Amino acid sequence: MQLLENVSLRPYNTFGLEAKARYFVEVTTADELRQLLQNPRWQQVPKWILGGGSNVLLTQDVDALVIRIAIKGMEVVKEDDEHVYLRVGAGEVWHELVLHTVEAGYSGLENLSLIPGTVGAAPMQNIGAYGVEIKEVFEELEAVHIETAQARRFKADECNFGYRESVFKRDLRGQYIITAVTFRVNKVPAFQVSYGDIQKTLAEMNVQELSTRAISEAVIRIRQSKLPDPTQIGNAGSFFKNPEIPKAQYDQLKQEYPELPGYVTAPDKIKVPAGWLIEQAGWKGFREGQVGVHARQALVLVNYGGGTGEQIKALAERVQASVEAKFGIKLTPEVNFI
Numbered sequence: 001m002q003l004l005e006n007v008s009l010r011p012y013n014t015f016g017l018e019a020k021a022r023y024f025v026e027v028t029t030a031d032e033l034r035q036l037l038q039n040p041r042w043q044q045v046p047k048w049i050l051g052g053g054s055n056v057l058l059t060q061d062v063d064a065l066v067i068r069i070a071i072k073g074m075e076v077v078k079e080d081d082e083h084v085y086l087r088v089g090a091g092e093v094w095h096e097l098v099l100h101t102v103e104a105g106y107s108g109l110e111n112l113s114l115i116p117g118t119v120g121a122a123p124m125q126n127i128g129a130y131g132v133e134i135k136e137v138f139e140e141l142e143a144v145h146i147e148t149a150q151a152r153r154f155k156a157d158e159c160n161f162g163y164r165e166s167v168f169k170r171d172l173r174g175q176y177i178i179t180a181v182t183f184r185v186n187k188v189p190a191f192q193v194s195y196g197d198i199q200k201t202l203a204e205m206n207v208q209e210l211s212t213r214a215i216s217e218a219v220i221r222i223r224q225s226k227l228p229d230p231t232q233i234g235n236a237g238s239f240f241k242n243p244e245i246p247k248a249q250y251d252q253l254k255q256e257y258p259e260l261p262g263y264v265t266a267p268d269k270i271k272v273p274a275g276w277l278i279e280q281a282g283w284k285g286f287r288e289g290q291v292g293v294h295a296r297q298a299l300v301l302v303n304y305g306g307g308t309g310e311q312i313k314a315l316a317e318r319v320q321a322s323v324e325a326k327f328g329i330k331l332t333p334e335v336n337f338i
């Protein structure tokens, strides 16, 4: 375990933003992590946890001990007629886990192909895409309490998963470091292809028989055509969550904007695509200096190179204000601000 000082975080965040970590360390095992947390040298120093840096906006230097989670390993810990239980180190790359399950013929993760980041960060916001969220395949996770260095297991019902939410983003924010996650993947496939362009893309690919691999490949194609690649243009995916509004408000807006899309999420709740609202407010393709709103996907704020976190934050606030003024809807960021 090598402890470094004044480390540039630019290579460690997908926005490609410059910010310095006062202290920086990479941990490769849960034991190493516990030792670090128990060391009196670090007990009073604030800590910040970093995975793949694909859901963070660095607006300033991080005056803390930045702990980068690099805990590896994937193992089958249990198996029954229907399921395989895979325990995965928090530092594994998410998409590599998806590919591993596709290779092995297990289904459940294929719709979540190509989401950037690490396995340990996935439960933080209950990552989701194309009609699937990880809560559907989540068995349990292992975490270490930052203050006491005690290990603890969390079952699904203790994680309070919601849309891009969990207990770790809310009540237990900043208290636990996730070290491993166990997933319950299916031996008998249960495909979910009703969402987005999956069926259309499968047809374009000339797929005759549905398979985990075909769905994974279709999702990869769709994502590559729609989302900017962070290695080319700095971004953190969807910057805002899709807002859920009362049905009465939706019905009223629909009279003024007949094209307004919406998905029923509860008897009185409608989810509205934030990207549509931002586009209607005139932001799609907007650029100011080195930051902007992506030309193909208005939900993605971008750093063309050399922009700052403060500039992106200021742009996000302008977008929020104009959407609220036009539609009376408050957008909430999905990205974690530092």
Ligand SMILES: Cc1cc2nc3c(=O)[nH]c(=O)nc-3n(C[C@H](O)[C@H](O)[C@H](O)COP(=O)(O)OP(=O)(O)OC[C@H]3O[C@@H](n4cnc5c(N)ncnc54)[C@H](O)[C@@H]3O)c2cc1C
Residues within 6 Å of the ligand: 014, 048, 049, 050, 051, 052, 053, 054, 055, 056, 069, 090, 115, 116, 117, 118, 119, 120, 121, 122, 124, 125, 126, 127, 128, 129, 176, 177, 178, 179, 227, 228, 229, 230, 235, 236, 237, 238, 336
């Ligand atoms: C191009 C692009 C597309 C994306 N598409 C999607 C999508 O379709 N669906 C979706 O849900 N998300 C999407 N995202 C967001 C992002 O990929 C996910 O949120 C991912 O889970 C973040 O993982 P990470 O390792 O990069 O986390 P980081 O950005 O490093 O961290 C995110 C947050 O989690 C905390 N954290 C990280 N690791 C741990 C840990 N082990 N223990 C405790 N806390 C931790 C951090 O402190 C921070 O608050 C996209 C991002 C990009 C850039």
